[in-house]
Amino acid sequence: MNNSVIDTQKLRKVYQMGTMEVAALKDISIQIDKNEYVALMGPSGSGKSTLMNVLGCLDTPSEGSYFLNNQDVSEMTDSELAKVRNKEIGFVFQTFNLLPRLSSLENVALPLVYAGYSRSQRLEKARNCLEMVGLGDRVSHRPNELSGGQRQRVAVARALINDPAIILADEPTGNLDTKTSIEIMSLFEEIHKKGNTVILVTHEPDIAQHSHRIIRLRDGLVESDVRNENIVSAFDPSHRYLNS
Secondary structure, three states, X not given: OOOEEEEEEEEEEEEEEOOEEEEEEEEEOOEEEOXXXXXXXXXXXXXXXXXXXXXXXXXXXXXXXXXXXXXXXXXXXXXXHHHHHHHHEEEEEOOOOOOOOOOHHHHHHHHHHHHOOOHHHHHHHHHHHHHHOOOOOOOOOOHHHOOHHHHHHHHHHHHHOOOOOEEEEEOOOOOOOHHHHHHHHHHHHHHHHOOOEEEEEOOOHHHHOOOOEEEEEEOOEEEEEXXXXXXXXXXXXXXXXXXX
């Protein structure tokens, strides 16, 4: 077995639309190593959201294999996938997906309910994660008391709570202004430097430039897979957005 944290071979995903079959993924073979920082790009309908769902164990392929940390997850049941998902993957979504009635601390601690931690252990771990993303002073605030950038930081803290192998971020800056987007990208840089594998799904070229490798999809196929030779750092003082 190789050292890839993600290894897909000839992935195919077909949806039944009435009497028609639509192939969202046609033949996807990619490998992503531990601690890589990858952007997944492609126009609407390219298959990137479907691929993200498969990589995130939210869906299973119609054909092909998917090994996640050397486990074949392509044939797993829904309950087996849920266990893998909760242990191995931290999700960050464009719409934050926070529960409005819970505090930041409670939102971040939520995934640990399913992992068997006591309440005091959950809250202590959640507090540490919020401090890690710069929100140690916002633990009791509810989502409607936070800015968009702060809400996304809470979502990132929640994604980190289970010490996942992979952070999977779906358009994480889509609802944020440019300056706040750069702040969130700086957070992903820090997470990557600490050893996490980061996979960023985005249609924005400026955001993709923060990654170290860019995989482009088109019509359910890999159109290109290249190293990013011009990595942009959110910490670079010359970044044209930092003082906008």
